[in-house]
Amino acid sequence: MKKQNLPEEFIEIISPILEHPEFQRRKTYAHHGKVSVYEHCLAVSYVAYRFAKKVNADYRSAAIGGLLHDFYDSPWQENTQKKKFFEQHGFVHASEAAKNAWKYFPDIMNEKIEDIILRHMFPLNIRPPRYLESWIVTLSDKYVSMEVIKDVKHLHHYVGIKKRKK
Numbered sequence: 001m002k003k004q005n006l007p008e009e010f011i012e013i014i015s016p017i018l019e020h021p022e023f024q025r026r027k028t029y030a031h032h033g034k035v036s037v038y039e040h041c042l043a044v045s046y047v048a049y050r051f052a053k054k055v056n057a058d059y060r061s062a063a064i065g066g067l068l069h070d071f072y073d074s075p076w077q078e079n080t081q082k083k084k085f086f087e088q089h090g091f092v093h094a095s096e097a098a099k100n101a102w103k104y105f106p107d108i109m110n111e112k113i114e115d116i117i118l119r120h121m122f123p124l125n126i127r128p129p130r131y132l133e134s135w136i137v138t139l140s141d142k143y144v145s146m147e148v149i150k151d152v153k154h155l156h157h158y159v160g161i162k163k164r165k166k
């Protein structure tokens with residue numbers, strides 16, 4: 001997705017985050033396959049923004065929540081440390097992302113955006129989203145990610161769980 005092809009209004013909403021050096025660093029994080037965290041989050045943000053506009057929801061929060069939903073600490077695929085099942089990426093990265101969002105963007109964050117980030121892994125994280133915009137982002141994330149999954153065998157990869165070697 002090229003930034004120059006995106007609507008001005010959308011760019012205006014997301015620029016303070018997009019241009020921040022900490023967010024720029026996500027260009028170097030591999031998310032799924034060749035897609036970086038930066039690219040993935042930008043795609044989810046844009047899909048969520050369009051979706052929210054269509055249903056007259058709060059498109060600003062949807063765009064920001066979408067952009068920050070995977071703002072977790074470190075590239076999970078490079079992490080070779082053995083972790084307990086519930087400590088694996090799929091379970092912990094949403095709370096990491098919320099913590100980082102507050103740390104780097106305290107003036108932009110609010111309770112709704114926090115809910116969007118925290119609940120985006122529903123139903124893997126069993127607490128359901130509280131806001132319409134949280135539902136929009138969790139669905140947009142799945143939609144964008146499904147395009148990446150070409151084979152069901154890679155599904156464990158999408159949810160961030162390492163497959164056990166037999």
Ligand SMILES: [Fe+2]
Pocket residue numbers: 069070093120121
């Ligand atoms: Fe995620």
Ligand SMILES: [Fe+2]
Pocket residue numbers: 040044069070141
């Ligand atoms: Fe995601």
